[in-house]
Amino acid sequence: MPTAEQTLDEILNLAAAHFKVPREKLSPDDDFFKTLGIDSLQTLDLLTKLENHFRVELPDYELQGVNDFRTLASKIQVRL
């Protein structure tokens, strides 16, 4: 099982690839709505990508109130 830091790193890589932004522009505590300039539906799109990658399933409500990569990673990590 990957460590929490590895999970976080993979999420940042996937988000950078998905939204076509340089990886170095993203950091764990970024407000991804602001950094990526995305709305909540686009966030759900990203979540689907992450679920497929990590082979987990997260209900939509788990994402309510989550706006940084670190918290998102912790939600995924507990399901690995």
Add this chain to the structure above:
Amino acid sequence: MLDLRQYTCLGAALRAALDRFSKEVCLIEAERDREKLRLTYSDFKEVALPLARALEDADFDPNDRTAIIMTNQSKWLISAYAVFYCGGVLVPLDYKLSPAEHLQLLAHSKAKVLVVEYHLWRAMMADPGFDRIGTKIVLVTEAPLGTDLAGAFRWEDFKRKGAPDFVMREKDDVACIVYSSGTGGRPKGCVLTHENYLEQCRSLTAWYPFWPGVRYLSILPTNHAIDFMVGFIGPFVCGACVVHLRTLRPEFVRDAFVRYRITYVSLVPMILKNLERGLRAKFDELPSWKRTLLNSMIALNRALTRSRPNVKLSRMLLGNIHRGFGGELLALITGGAFMEPSTMQFFYDLGIPVVNGYGLTEAGTALTLNDLKPFRADTVGKPLPGVELRILKPDGQGIGEVAVHSKTVMSHYLDDPELTLETIVDGWLLTGDLGRFERHGHLQLFGRKKNMIVTEGGKNIYPEDIETVFDGLTVKEYAVFAGNYIWPRKELGREALLLVLRLEQNQKLETSLLADISARNRKLPDFKRIGGYIVWDKDFPRTASMKIKRQILAEEIGKAVDNSAVKEL
């Protein structure tokens, strides 16, 4: 459909529908691509009546209030019907509010019963204000067996055998209390009667009827006035089917259109734009000859449907696109927020009409709708049957405040006679929205008089409701405003909130203060955040009770500086 003139209350109309359409499917519930539940009207009745009986046995009296805090799902509608069956009043609350906000509105509405999903109840139990909850009976859906629910019942177990007594209500009796805003300051609980809903349903279905076989995809939250009407009451009294999808993931929404051959769906701009983005990306991937062919088919469809939609023809010309939407889609319904005309035109040109409308919670669901005769992307349509609209104090361009007189207008604001008197004057509801009628009788909207914004997700955000997040900020005083309220402009869209800061004498705008503001801002859901700030150099005007005189302050700021003074946060 039922002749709604025969009924005095929603409970009676729904009860008749369950008998009349007993063999038709009324509800489908899917979790992503997995169908979880399918109920006929007869099945629905079988599930709802034992719940109604259990409520009766728990001393639930007519007029008792039941709050529902749930995402869109079958138990929402089943619970609502059981409440109406017992003569109760429904209080649909927005599930996206915070636990503290839920507790606040539960207290304000004095709900005796609460129906809530497990994950939301768990969050409420963890809130510091949970001890003060006054709700007597709490029914929690989908709670794992054996979990400590702090005295609440599992919804699935809360049922009794035996026929419950149906409680008939009169037209003037209260059906629902719907909060249009006010979690931070002054809760605005719109008290809506059975007549409000029955009249709204009649006028909407006169233009856009449902019938057995229609499948309505319910995506907007059911607590929202639009989905409550067109995703529950409307389809049910016509024998149609409501499809609940328990996710808003775009890929599963797209899949649901096809899987369930959806006829109608209501969408907010954010979702429609997401669909548009997806389609445009697919078009861009086409080889150039296919793209050229597609463009010519779109142009042909546009030319042939200029005066009115012709769905059969559009399905022939643009078959692949229509099959992508299930092949039976008749229209996308939109309202509740500003929709870019270009997005609506994009879909119309593909042969998928977007029915744009205008309404507000205080006046039921919709006041105007586009009748598609012809399609107009630049208006919000014509007044529905039974709706009278006036433009108050029109300026030289005919633009003024929109006022409404209709049987769909709410009775009053709950426990706020002062606000009710300000809002309903001589039987006319003052909407706070600015509009004018063009020569064909269509309403065009041009902005707002009121201090609020509407997001692309269809959320009404009142500045007062989010100010508490800045409590304790180390400045002399502050206030949140809608940008439009300070600098009125005669257009909608791209609305933003801003923070007005009044610093202490000799205080400088330090980086640490801005960092504090940003951190607090992030605690808000993304759609409630402020976009910028402005430093104001005078004390705020206040009333004798020290409330900020917002209108005067906004006027002072608006006169002194223009919106280029706003600094991005």
